[in-house]
Amino acid sequence: MFVSRRIASMSESATLAVGAKAAAARAKGHDVIAFAMGEPDFDTPENIKRTAITALERGMTKYAPTPGDKAAREAIARKLTQENGVETAFEQVTVTAGAKHAIYMALQAIVEPGAGHEVLLPTPAWVSYKSLIELAGARCVEIPGAVANGLRITPEQLAEAITPQTVGIVWNSPSNPCGTAYPAEEVRALCAVLERHERISIISDEIYEKLIYPEVAPGLTHFSPGSVASLRDRTITINGMSKSYAMTGWRIGYMAAPRAMARELIKLQGQMTNSIPSFFYPAIVEALTNSAEGVEAMRAKFAARAALIKRELDAVPGFVTVAPNAAFYAFPDVSAHFGKRTPRGTPIDSAQSFADALLDEAHVAVVPGEDFGACARGHVRLSFACSDDAIVKGIGRLRGWVASLDRQASA
Ligand code: PMP
């Protein structure tokens, strides 16, 4: 059967692929310690689950309006306005089938295929952005964040990357895979560059917004580009329930866009998926208005794990790790081990071969860096959305395996 070139040339999601490989190894009976998926190990808070169950029992089982019911859109608009300073009316909100779907739609809306459009992507960046930028028909222009600068880009780099073809930037702070957030003043400085280029739309993916650890980086706070008055009319702010509320399997995201753009996005969603399941809408309201304690409890646990995994990784010879201070990822540079062999004789010459051999031989799953951007080729990603015990045991096992590489080193 014919497959279009734009789909055939697309790569599989590396995060989902490693998640599947880890699950397959487990199914074969291996004791796998998985740092693979960016998925909280916590269960969805009980009050949110009960709200959905009650709505279902009460018969909320019909189609809802395409962008979502009014109460949920109003709760989202209030949250964005009050918590993020992104002034939003409910008409500007679309509730989507996960944040991933929102990113897909936003890119479809801002890119004209065949027009030579470019979309900027500060890297290391989550694996799906580049594929979705290219699928929309734009060239993905990576802006590499240096390890020496905490994997963050500078305003000078941003200014240099902009060309007359630049139509957008995909912004993600806190970052997957870096596990870091930009300090507010750095976001403001980058926004100041974007202010000078009116053609550039900003897609700001803020899905890890609530997972920031001032315990690790004192004073660190979240800053939304959509709160900058001069950028408001060209920013699409994306967020979702997956990470902050441990609701990955529910598939709920949302985006707020300028009014005219919101109408276009709702039109697109109406032709794609229509609304999400209608009995989820009251659960969104419950999550946004009545779950702060549950979110804080999870955040505090992640903060402690961020410090723990950094300590453990620093004890692995050759690893260089920027301290995680947000989200639930550590992203060490492991390239010091390239050029070695495993005890079974497998050559390690890339993050991919490192991750493959680590899973095969030590049953520890990490995501190789290649698909997070060219500057991430020497890195692997570890998600610390797992127990303290798993972190200590898994990195202990990783350390032992890395030590065995040293013994087997070849030219
Ligand atoms: N953005 C980022 C940065 C992510 O890490 C993820 C991974 N889940 C998503 C968006 C998509 O989230 P979801 O579709 O579950 O809302």
Ligand code: GLU
């Ligand atoms: N975003 C998560 C991750 O990076 C979940 C998988 C995915 O959608 O990519 O692991």
